[in-house]
Amino acid sequence: MTDPTPTAGTAETTLHVGGASPYDVVVGTDLARHLPAMVGDAAERVAMVVDTRLQPYADDLVDILGEREVLVFAVPEGEEAKSVEVAAEIWNALGQEGFTRSDVVVTLGGGATTDLGGFIAATWLRGVRVVHVPTTLLAMVDAAVGGKTAVNTEAGKNLVGAFHEPAGVLCDLSYLRTLAGEELVSGLAEVIKCGFVADPEILRLAESLEPGALGVDDPVLRELVERAIRVKIDVVVADLRETGGRDGHPGREVLNYGHTLGHAIEAISGYTIRHGEAVSLGCVYVAELARLEGRIGPDLVQRHRELFGRFGLPTGMSGPSFDDVLELMRVDKKARGSQLRFVVLDDVARPAVLAGPSEANLRAAYDALELGEEAPEQP
């Protein structure tokens, strides 16, 4: 596991991400003072990509950046920001402003904003420095770390994007104070995902949390945040570009646990369902699938239902037809040719890739999601 380096005398934790482009992820409160060093001295200009809802918080960051000229781009709230059209507006403005390779993008917002801002940084002049200041739990534990960037298109979710690592990430937990309870819970889905694929202690901690009393200052929440980030760091350091793992481990694809169905459901819903909610459904689905494939027993499937359900995350649904969902799952990035591939578990923290499951099992697992109960074995 990654070794956390607590900053002496403060409640900050600095988690280092190694590799070819190393950077730090700092977790704590009042972290804005770290921003200038992460942006660096070479930048004369900063393009700040800000979720409109977070605009009131941008001023503090602008002030701390001192002499640098800051161009603030307020983008639509949430998933609406992740479009080629929004990216193109910002590319055009950067062109008009003469934004150069020594200038820097800073993002302030949830995962939709960090994905969009990261994508702009990855593509403008073929890549400029980016620093992420995530403001949702989900973006702190997942989206801002690891360098995946993307926009959505008609074809589906995140199908256009690039790997582009940040120069630094500031996870300032004070932002979570204004976050709606449903958004906090949506972020917990990615934390629980990390527990199932890599860190059983996360599951134990989540099972000990009182869902109704989930507070931003709760030390258990802080521990969950740091544990989930460490899981992510360990995975991306080993396989940044998702080329594959060793000894049967899926490599970076492991972080896609629950996302094959999850992304399909998000797209079908017109992005009205939250990402973490879709991941919750996707994890229960793939647990059912693993059971039907004889890889796990009903107890572990039930643990998925109970743990996600404990926080009010959805574990069953009815609505989209299986055929519509299947069509979208076929454009998932893990697919190879006509073969669908899923990250599944052989046990807690024992992930594997399941390639080419039968359509009968894919359908039966979906039926179980619709029924909200265990699917019968397929003949």
Ligand SMILES: NC(=O)c1ccc[n+]([C@@H]2O[C@H](COP(=O)([O-])OP(=O)(O)OC[C@H]3O[C@@H](n4cnc5c(N)ncnc54)[C@H](O)[C@@H]3O)[C@@H](O)[C@H]2O)c1
């Ligand atoms: N790149 C990656 O590795 C990665 C990982 C996980 C998820 N993602 C992406 O992240 C996105 C989901 O991120 P998200 O859950 O943060 O959603 P989001 O960015 O859509 O934010 C959710 C909502 O919270 C609001 N919000 C943000 N910060 C707030 C705050 N501090 N106070 C009050 N409201 C606030 C936003 O305006 C929005 O309405 C998805 O697009 C998903 O695909 C990317």
Ligand SMILES: O=C(O)C(=O)C[C@@H](O)[C@H](O)[C@H](O)COP(=O)(O)O
């Ligand atoms: O970082 C990763 O790798 C992940 O898969 C993390 C996921 O939680 C995240 O939603 C990611 O954006 C999905 O990636 P995609 O490659 O399926 O678009």
Ligand SMILES: [Zn+2]
């Ligand atoms: Zn995700």
